[in-house]
Amino acid sequence: MTYDKNYFLSLKKQFEQELFESVLPFWEKHSPDKKNGGYFNCLDRDGSVYDSTKHVWLQGRQVWMFSKLYREVQQRPEWLDLAASGMKFLRQHAITPQGRVHFTLTADGKALYTQRKIFSECFYTLALNEYAIASGQTDLQQEALQEFEKIWEFSQDASLVGRPSTPGDPGFKTLAIPMIMLNLMEELSGDNHSKFQTEVDTCLAQIKKHVIDQTVYENISPDGGIVNTSAGRLLNPGHAIEAGWFLQHWAIRLKDDQLSELATNIVRWSFDKGWDKKYGGIIHFLDGGGYNPVQLEWDMKLWWPHCEALYAHLLNYFTHRDDADLQRFKQTYDYTFKHFPDKEHGEWFGYLNRSGEVTHRFKGGPYKGCFHVPRTLWLCHKLISEKVDDL
Amino acid sequence: MTYDKNYFLSLKKQFEQELFESVLPFWEKHSPDKKNGGYFNCLDRDGSVYDSTKHVWLQGRQVWMFSKLYREVQQRPEWLDLAASGMKFLRQHAITPQGRVHFTLTADGKALYTQRKIFSECFYTLALNEYAIASGQTDLQQEALQEFEKIWEFSQDASLVGRPSTPGDPGFKTLAIPMIMLNLMEELSGDNHSKFQTEVDTCLAQIKKHVIDQTVYENISPDGGIVNTSAGRLLNPGHAIEAGWFLQHWAIRLKDDQLSELATNIVRWSFDKGWDKKYGGIIHFLDGGGYNPVQLEWDMKLWWPHCEALYAHLLNYFTHRDDADLQRFKQTYDYTFKHFPDKEHGEWFGYLNRSGEVTHRFKGGPYKGCFHVPRTLWLCHKLISEKVDDL
Numbered sequence: 190m191t192y193d194k195n196y197f198l199s200l201k202k203q204f205e206q207e208l209f210e211s212v213l214p215f216w217e218k219h220s221p222d223k224k225n226g227g228y229f230n231c232l233d234r235d236g237s238v239y240d241s242t243k244h245v246w247l248q249g250r251q252v253w254m255f256s257k258l259y260r261e262v263q264q265r266p267e268w269l270d271l272a273a274s275g276m277k278f279l280r281q282h283a284i285t286p287q288g289r290v291h292f293t294l295t296a297d298g299k300a301l302y303t304q305r306k307i308f309s310e311c312f313y314t315l316a317l318n319e320y321a322i323a324s325g326q327t328d329l330q331q332e333a334l335q336e337f338e339k340i341w342e343f344s345q346d347a348s349l350v351g352r353p354s355t356p357g358d359p360g361f362k363t364l365a366i367p368m369i370m371l372n373l374m375e376e377l378s379g380d381n382h383s384k385f386q387t388e389v390d391t392c393l394a395q396i397k398k399h400v401i402d403q404t405v406y407e408n409i410s411p412d413g414g415i416v417n418t419s420a421g422r423l424l425n426p427g428h429a430i431e432a433g434w435f436l437q438h439w440a441i442r443l444k445d446d447q448l449s450e451l452a453t454n455i456v457r458w459s460f461d462k463g464w465d466k467k468y469g470g471i472i473h474f475l476d477g478g479g480y481n482p483v484q485l486e487w488d489m490k491l492w493w494p495h496c497e498a499l500y501a502h503l504l505n506y507f508t509h510r511d512d513a514d515l516q517r518f519k520q521t522y523d524y525t526f527k528h529f530p531d532k533e534h535g536e537w538f539g540y541l542n543r544s545g546e547v548t549h550r551f552k553g554g555p556y557k558g559c560f561h562v563p564r565t566l567w568l569c570h571k572l573i574s575e576k577v578d579d580l
Numbered sequence: 581m582t583y584d585k586n587y588f589l590s591l592k593k594q595f596e597q598e599l600f601e602s603v604l605p606f607w608e609k610h611s612p613d614k615k616n617g618g619y620f621n622c623l624d625r626d627g628s629v630y631d632s633t634k635h636v637w638l639q640g641r642q643v644w645m646f647s648k649l650y651r652e653v654q655q656r657p658e659w660l661d662l663a664a665s666g667m668k669f670l671r672q673h674a675i676t677p678q679g680r681v682h683f684t685l686t687a688d689g690k691a692l693y694t695q696r697k698i699f700s701e702c703f704y705t706l707a708l709n710e711y712a713i714a715s716g717q718t719d720l721q722q723e724a725l726q727e728f729e730k731i732w733e734f735s736q737d738a739s740l741v742g743r744p745s746t747p748g749d750p751g752f753k754t755l756a757i758p759m760i761m762l763n764l765m766e767e768l769s770g771d772n773h774s775k776f777q778t779e780v781d782t783c784l785a786q787i788k789k790h791v792i793d794q795t796v797y798e799n800i801s802p803d804g805g806i807v808n809t810s811a812g813r814l815l816n817p818g819h820a821i822e823a824g825w826f827l828q829h830w831a832i833r834l835k836d837d838q839l840s841e842l843a844t845n846i847v848r849w850s851f852d853k854g855w856d857k858k859y860g861g862i863i864h865f866l867d868g869g870g871y872n873p874v875q876l877e878w879d880m881k882l883w884w885p886h887c888e889a890l891y892a893h894l895l896n897y898f899t900h901r902d903d904a905d906l907q908r909f910k911q912t913y914d915y916t917f918k919h920f921p922d923k924e925h926g927e928w929f930g931y932l933n934r935s936g937e938v939t940h941r942f943k944g945g946p947y948k949g950c951f952h953v954p955r956t957l958w959l960c961h962k963l964i965s966e967k968v969d970d971l
Contacts, residue, residue, distance in 0.1 A: 299748030357690030480630040485877035
């Protein structure tokens with residue numbers, strides 16, 4: 190392979206340009222709600238607001254992103270101000286009377302909907318912790334730890350967030366839970382890698398159960414088997430790839446070679462299975478039994494699996510120096526940068542059909558905000574910066 | 581136009597063939613669960629079962645369909661037996677301890693999930709009523725009426741089925757509720773057109789509020805206005821077209837010319853707006869404000885809006901004899917019969933991408949069962965049979 194130091198340096202520069210000249214300006218310019226605080230996250234192609242509903246996952250993620258950039262990239266006061274606006278809005282409006290976290294709010298912060306899931310709590314806590322460190326407010330960091338303890342209980346018993354249980358329910362264990370918990374614990378533990386040792390071990394053991402015959406199942410039975418239904422056979426390659434790099438981070442922290450090997454393989458297996466041989470790009474959903482997934486959007490190409498794959502392959506390469514991972518990175522890079530960035534208005538499109546045409550013109554929606562694109566650009570840039578001199 | 585009696589006679593014959601030689605045999609052969617009763621409704625292209633989960637909407641609808649065919653088309657004992665098997669399964673397993681109706685069951689009838697919506701109740705009651713008449717069990721018809729009274733209460737107060745209300749909730753009134761109630765009341769009242777007069781008037785008044793500036797909005801505010809969010813601007817052309825023919829049936833029953841005019845226009849406006857000028861076919865979702873719908877599947881072509889449009893246009897034509905409706909019928913017919921029927925294994929595909937390629941190979945899934953295709957073939961056939969001699 191001919192990839193040398195210069196290749197990575199030019200890549201680093203491109204990621205920097207994309208982040209600073211296209212992606213961040215879009216959110217800085219269009220998302221702030223100057224009246225109520227927080228962010229508009231439903232933004233049309235040109236940044237205009239088409240729905241003022243505020244999705245709490247995306248509010249929390251944007252607080253996290255700007256706090257992180259302030260702390261790790263550059264201490265721009267306007268970034269901390271932007272994070273502060275979202276944090277204040279969330280602390281004022283996102284908490285339910287029962288101490289849970291809402292899923293959606295109106296522009297002025299009235300409660301709209303609360304999910305029977307833990308993810309609003311997770312992204313709220315990610316925001317709280319990172320903003321606390323960035324702004325130097327240790328009381329908020331303490332608050333984040335208290336939130337975490339609550340989420341941990343929820344994560345082990347779904348009935349605590351109101352999920353009903355029924356006699357026929359297979360009691361699925363879902364990959365999303367140990368994944369997000371590992372990510373949250375990485376963030377909350379900082380340099381103290383053994384801070385959540387028991388909880389981390391629990392999550393690692395849980396995730397390993399989802400890997401059966403070189404395939405990562407999204408939902409498994411409580412005893413770790415495959416349930417022979419569409420939901421039980423569901424594969425979500427982008428999600429598994431994201432789980433892969435979460436695991437790789439823990440493998441590096443824990444200096445666990447076996448875990449690192451598994452993390453690498455999870456990314457490789459999921460990517461190779463999810464890559465569309467006909468049109469390119471990562472397919473959103475597959476059925477592990479070879480049936481047709483029932484999700485209507487199964488064959489679409491979404492921006493976030495490609496973001497996850499960019500960083501996961503690069504991390505694998507710099508961890509193991511296997512050219513096959515660099516080849517996978519290049520394949521993902523070519524598809525991603527050809528299809529997703531909007532050169533006219535900035536940021537990236539989020540949704541393509543199977544053959545790669547943009548199907549949704551908006552830049553922000555109920556599930557797409559200021560998160561996956563800047564996170565991957567920042568992570569890739571950071572990784573190359575740290576590793577390029579070792580080449 | 582050159583459409584004469586012979587055109588309709590050949591159409592009638594084609595619908596009959598499609599129903600008797602392709603669609604019904606598929607369900608008769610592949611859906612019966614001989615062990616537990618009821619029907620497998622997740623059937624792959626060739627009819628093999630890929631998921632044994634039983635979706636109660638589809639179980640109820642299949643009971644209804646075979647009972648209706650037994651009563652209106654031909655008294656084949658095997659059709660009544662098939663309906664009886666589903667009815668028995670539902671009566672044994674579908675009712676919750678609180679007297680509601682589950683959404684999904686395992687193959688052997690264990691409860692899986694209960695929605696906070698009224699539609700399981702509606703399709704259960706449609707089944708109960710039609711099966712009662714077909715089998716001559718008047719006690720079951722009485723039971724259907726009692727179910728209806730409960731559903732009516734639910735339909736006027738969503739909190740009764742556990743829908744939470746929040747301070748920011750716009751309190752959407754959704755088209756689906758008065759629509760399905762009108763359909764249910766048509767079925768339950770038989771020839772006694774004034775049986776539910778107050779309830780019918782209420783639903784007609786509710787539906788009329790959804791029509792604003794020649795556009796049928798799926799969700800409106802309690803005072804009948806447009807809510808300026810993606811959900812508030814949502815258009816579902818196929819659903820509006822279905823509402824149109826439900827209304828036309830009531831207009832005919834009530835001899836209400838003004839209502840008939842509105843019903844016709846609802847179909848015309850929704851079809852003209854929903855028709856994809858680029859690729860043909862009816863688009864699944866639109867945004868009334870011209871924005872991009874947020875639903876990932878917005879630009880797909882689903883089988884059921886095309887089924888609804890086939891019958892709605894034909895009904896409009898035979899009601900008003902305006903060639904423009906026959907033209908719309910022909911346009912729908914050409915697209916539908918070119919794209920949806922599976923000539924190899926029978927029945928129809930359910931899901932196409934925007935350009936008309938089949939994206940989901942299965943014939944039955946969580947929302948597609950033995951219902952829309954046979955219902956429209958039967959309704960169109962029946963209508964032509966009744967009206968063709970008037971031409």
